[in-house]
Amino acid sequence: MKKFNIYLIMAILVISGNSFAQQTPAAKQSEPITIVGATAHLGNGEIIENSLIILEDGKIAEVIAKSLTKRQYPGKIINAEGKHVYPGIIAPNSTLGLVEIAAVKATQDEDEMGEMLPNIRSLIAYNAESKIVESMRPNGVLLGQIVPRGGRISGTSSIVQFDAWNWEDAVVKENDGLHINWPDSYQRGRWWRGEDPDLKANKEYQEDVQELSDFFISAKAYLEGKRDYKNLPYLAMETVFSGDKKVFVHVDGEKEILDVVQFKKEHGLKNVVIVGGYYALDVAETLKNNDIPVLVTRPHSTPEEDYEDYDYPYKLANLLNEKGVLVAIEGSGQMERMNSRNLPFYAGTVAAYGMDKEEALKLVTLNTAKILGIDEHYGSLEKGKSATLFISEGDALDMRGNILSHAFIDGREVSLETHQTELWKRYSKKYKDQESE
Template sequence: MKKLLFPIALLFSVKALAQENMHPAPAQTRTIALTNGVIHIGNGQVIENGMIVFSNGKITDVRTTAPIADIQIIDLKGKHVYPGIIASSTNLGLVEVSAVRSTADYDELGDINPSIRSLVAYNADSKVINTLRSNGVLLANIVPQGGTISGTSSVVQLDAWNWEDAAYKTDNGIHFNMPSLINVPAQFRRPGAEEDRVKQSLEKIESIRAFLREAKAYHGETNHAQVNLKLEALQGLFNKTKIFFVHCDLVKEMMMAIEMAREFDFKLVLVGAGDSWLMTDMLKQNKVAVILSQPHSLPTTDDDDVDQPYKTGAALQKAGILFTICQDGGDGFWRQRNLPFQAGTMAAYGLTKEEALSAITLNAAKILGIDN
């Protein structure tokens, strides 16, 4: 029995060391000023030797350094201060280990699920969250996946005990995965696959249109014999309290998304949008914002320049289109920590450093409706 005591004690000590989750910060009790820092506002403005004052967990003033009475002073000694980075489209907190199915909770059975809420599945205890926070990512838009209409996303802050504490902007948008409008050559089709995939996709899109028309008629009624949860979830699209996020890449897919948004008068944001640099005039005319896929990726088509993903941000910036970037895909939870490096690449391909910073801070806030 005595021989077992040391291994058991060692086991418990290792387990104790494994609890690496950082607890949420305690409430602020005293006003604090950070002085003598180089402050990057996030809107293109930089303040040398500036001061940031915050109280009760909120920034109350940003200015050039000046003496303030009865305040705790922290001297930054020339260090640079940046706004918190925003992950604009991620499944963070919905999956822990992508190869372990039991840790994944980002999609639901069925094809049309607008009533599914990603927020209630968000795991504030995820070990991945701290790897993002340590690299400056402080807010994230948690997006469901799967099906044609995946459900609603919510913005969370990454310093929380549970999903209720984390909720920053609840149910801010509905996510629609545009069916692919590119055909597969016969030699590359799976055995037994339908010949015309574009035709299938158009039929699928038309069925979604019919569903949205039904929802519009439903919300036009004052009384309902039965409550339809799926149709109820779409109400925010019609009164513009929710954003219509459409995930697509090709020009004809984005044109289809714009046409749908026009028909129903939705507030549209394109996600992915690899070919958006080819249709900047249409995007600007229709006031469409863009969440670009990660710049560190291959071009959308074989005919594009190999460095086109690096240059797309500068093309949208020049055209006056509001855009941000995201780390999408199945590993889009832990890769969000690379956002500063992705912005750095865009700064090397046409954006200024401050424009690249704005893209992952202020621009993302505007697109998600949290800029105030």
């Protein structure tokens, strides 16, 4: 009887595992694909009406106006007249694949114990089978920067594509950036511990900044010394000092951002990115002059202070862009993993509050690719770049038009089916059947 129960449990687990598994990743592109007649939004601010796009060997072989050629269309032909083609949308500063169910601790793998953890790599914890990751593709979100959380130095992120068997298959750029949570110069008391919830100066701010600075100094001294013992955190800093690994500093305040700029100079850091940057507008000139881009916190947020414009979060990206700062949109915050699929609509909101729509598209495509250092291959529809793109029935930055018919990652046509689309079809049929009765 016991043996029967064991077999029964195993069978249930196998069936459950299969029912919750992601769609099988697409096979490598085996023939040319020609997309004919769509309006192509190149992601660099340009549009080609009635376009001709040819995908070969996982790359874009051609993207031109259809009228400029009389050549025979090679391979599989997709008639996309009346539709729109966009480069794949990129989700920066994301924890997709690191947490499946926030309320279940066993599914959380975004944080490690400790404060200075540059050697912690998010990539090896990335779950390519995540059902949340799968749900990004139907909205055109095809790539993401997977970022660890917690500590003063959280660890090292990597960039992945969202149709893979495992993290090895998924990786697009390994160990792209170091992530630092900059201390706050002002803090609110923890009301749940009986502390005064009002904003007050953080007396330990300078000490916290100095501790971070000391770590950088010690790491540099170790790397320049004999290295007669193995120190994994210090070794992970080598690519930071060389500039091969970018430094993403999660910070919002005006004073703190200025301190980050000074920190960059003191430690000779080549590639620094501000993440969040809620008050970056106040120091936009400094950021521009020091070539520091900003991953702006998601526009679908409420203002932090009573005196701010109600639409300040909606227009912040545009205001920074007008100041000459390279800007893209990130989506961290409450329910960030599920809300990552809304990235195109975040860009649409920025467009609704003053930015040209093609410029707004860059906030989730080419600008993001530039900031992450993958623009040579991703972020725009250009000859020679990766064939990572999607076809939408309408305007992809508007939830009414963002209805995908096809999506490609490196030329592979990926599935747009998810657990959510299956439920939608099931219940749509249920209520249609009831109406017909």
